[in-house]
Amino acid sequence: MAKKKTEKSVMDRIAEANKPVTTGVDEKDIKQWVMIYIMGRGYKVPADLTILTAMEFAGYRFVRGVGCRQGFCGACGTVYRKAGEYKLQTGLACQTRVEDGMYLVQIPFSPAKKPIYNIQKEPYDVSVLLKYFPEIARCVSCNTCSKACPQDIETMDYIQCALRGDFEELAEISFDCIRCGLCAMRCPAEIVQYNVGQLGRRMYGRYGLKKPEHLKVRIKELEAKKFDKELDVLEKASKEKLVELYAARVREKD
Amino acid sequence: MQKIAYYPGCTMKTTAKNFEDSAIAVFKKLGIELVEIPRWNCCGTVYSLTSDDLMHHLAPIRNLIRVKEMGCDKVVTFCSMCYNTLKQSNLRFQQNEEERQKINDFMYREELNYEGDVEIVQALEFLRDSVGFKKIAEKVKNPLNGLKVAPYYGCLLLRPKEASIDNPEDPSIVEDLIKSLGAEPVDFPYKNECCMSYLTVNHKDIVAERTFNIIKSAGKFGADMILTSCPLCEYNLDARQREALEKFPDHLSMPVLYFTQLMAMALGLDDKDIRFDLNYIKPDDKLIKSNI
Numbered sequence: 001m002a003k004k005k006t007e008k009s010v011m012d013r014i015a016e017a018n019k020p021v022t023t024g025v026d027e028k029d030i031k032q033w034v035m036i037y038i039m040g041r042g043y044k045v046p047a048d049l050t051i052l053t054a055m056e057f058a059g060y061r062f063v064r065g066v067g068c069r070q071g072f073c074g075a076c077g078t079v080y081r082k083a084g085e086y087k088l089q090t091g092l093a094c095q096t097r098v099e100d101g102m103y104l105v106q107i108p109f110s111p112a113k114k115p116i117y118n119i120q121k122e123p124y125d126v127s128v129l130l131k132y133f134p135e136i137a138r139c140v141s142c143n144t145c146s147k148a149c150p151q152d153i154e155t156m157d158y159i160q161c162a163l164r165g166d167f168e169e170l171a172e173i174s175f176d177c178i179r180c181g182l183c184a185m186r187c188p189a190e191i192v193q194y195n196v197g198q199l200g201r202r203m204y205g206r207y208g209l210k211k212p213e214h215l216k217v218r219i220k221e222l223e224a225k226k227f228d229k230e231l232d233v234l235e236k237a238s239k240e241k242l243v244e245l246y247a248a249r250v251r252e253k254d
Numbered sequence: 255m256q257k258i259a260y261y262p263g264c265t266m267k268t269t270a271k272n273f274e275d276s277a278i279a280v281f282k283k284l285g286i287e288l289v290e291i292p293r294w295n296c297c298g299t300v301y302s303l304t305s306d307d308l309m310h311h312l313a314p315i316r317n318l319i320r321v322k323e324m325g326c327d328k329v330v331t332f333c334s335m336c337y338n339t340l341k342q343s344n345l346r347f348q349q350n351e352e353e354r355q356k357i358n359d360f361m362y363r364e365e366l367n368y369e370g371d372v373e374i375v376q377a378l379e380f381l382r383d384s385v386g387f388k389k390i391a392e393k394v395k396n397p398l399n400g401l402k403v404a405p406y407y408g409c410l411l412l413r414p415k416e417a418s419i420d421n422p423e424d425p426s427i428v429e430d431l432i433k434s435l436g437a438e439p440v441d442f443p444y445k446n447e448c449c450m451s452y453l454t455v456n457h458k459d460i461v462a463e464r465t466f467n468i469i470k471s472a473g474k475f476g477a478d479m480i481l482t483s484c485p486l487c488e489y490n491l492d493a494r495q496r497e498a499l500e501k502f503p504d505h506l507s508m509p510v511l512y513f514t515q516l517m518a519m520a521l522g523l524d525d526k527d528i529r530f531d532l533n534y535i536k537p538d539d540k541l542i543k544s545n546i
């Protein structure tokens with residue numbers, strides 16, 4: 001049955017969704033241009049854009065595979081090769097500037113095993129890591145994961161710490177991991193490094209770290225309703241009063 | 255105090271913690287500090303015999319780069335398996351120019367190009383050649399007189415002959431160590447046999463049978479205990495005695511010790527350094543005390 005003329009075809013809707021979203025840029029003002037190849041197709045884009053903004057300039061609209069645009073959320077992993085280079089490089093699209101002759105594709109998601117565990121019920125030793133991630137024993141120390149990491153984490157080192165049950169070092173080294181998944185996409189041993197790191201940090205937080213003494217003191221203070229009066233004042237204050245109090249607040253040192 | 259670069263390996267940090275703790279304490283008693291190499295990784299576990307597989311040599315060679323980064327060219331290791339893997343990979347690396355270049359190229363992120371110039375020393379060799387059994391004998395506080403100890407070499411300390419720490423056909427290094435501690439070495443036909451290694455994962459029964467036979471033989475020749483330097487041999491000979499007993503009701507259990515535990519006993523170290531708590535079959539109190 002023929003479709004009604006007023007109904008947009010799928011192809012029309014796709015074409016619309018792919019319209020450039022970068023606005024307010026006048027092409028005549030742009031001095032430097034580079035050619036990049038997104039999934040094999042060439043686009044001329046302004047040279048000072050990041051991969052993310054360049055893709056938007058070229059007409060892509062990101063619904064997923066983008067987040068904070070500040071290099072923290074780990075959503076916009078990219079794989080690219082530069083013209084004439086054999087090396088396959090990785091980065092975050094929001095943090096990497098385009099270069100002439102760059103071939104690239106986004107890796108917005110890495111399919112990964114994410115086991116469910118209860119850290120309260122697990123022993124604080126290497127066996128918990130091997131139970132949920134036995135494949136860590138397959139690590140050949142090739143260091144491909146560290147090479148791929150946009151956070152400059154020594155990813156291999158923290159997997160090696162996992163293998164010998166060194167939770168403290170594991171937590172320390174993997175602390176800045178943003179779970180972009182690029183390491184896992186490159187690992188020949190099919191290890192999902194960031195999930196190993198997360199379990200390790202959780203175990204270390206639960207069992208390895210000392211319980212903070214000041215927290216106990218503060219909980220006691222809260223139980224004794226030490227701050228209730230001040231909170232009451234704030235709750236009842238007018239907007240003007242709140243603004244005034246906010247401006248006059250005592251701040252901790254940065 | 256003399257210092258030497260030390261490669262622990264994963265097992266010394268986990269299931270063989272009794273090996274590491276006794277090793278560190280014994281060496282300290284002998285005036286040697288074991289300095290753990292920074293950022294070490296797994297040794298590679300098994301030396302890869304495949305001729306076109308260089309990937310599995312990255313792990314051992316990377317460790318040797320770490321040794322160089324410390325400014326050292328000699329590293330001591332205890333675990334027979336780590337020793338064998340590091341040693342054989344290093345030999346292969348030294349002998350093959352093309353592979354050497356490929357491996358270094360692949361590890362371009364390392365600041366150092368490895369040249370094959372690190373010496374890998376098994377701790378028993380170190381005790382024999384750099385400390386001397388005579389000196390060890392002088393340091394013995396509790397001579398283990400009357401204690402009969404069967405040295406168990408297994409495969410990895412002696413094979414292949416290029417990687418052997420002693421005469422592969424007729425070794426005596428562990429016997430000499432045992433004598434220096436005042437105990438009596440017991441020769442038995444199974445001392446160079448394989449413990450069945452990783453079959454322990456999928457075929458416990460095969461390992462149990464081998465364990466039964468090894469221990470039966472050592473017992474027949476009068477041994478009170480078995481001595482090893484391999485955490486996998488230790489596991490198969492010690493913990494697998496449970497399965498051995500299930501399968502062979504006439505099995506007589508026997509303690510299996512790391513050589514460093516026996517040394518710690520003789521040197522008069524504390525229980526916390528000897529760490530029998532991690533051995534499956536605990537050495538008989540009477541047996542130990544009557545000999546100390």
Ligand code: SF4
Pocket residue numbers: 145148149150151152153155176177178179180181182183184193194
């Ligand atoms: S460790 Fe892996 S997941 Fe974490 S930031 Fe680095 S590459 Fe991304």
Ligand code: SF4
Pocket residue numbers: 138139140141142143144145146155156159186187188189190191193
């Ligand atoms: S990429 Fe995989 S195998 Fe290679 S060092 Fe990292 S975790 Fe190990």
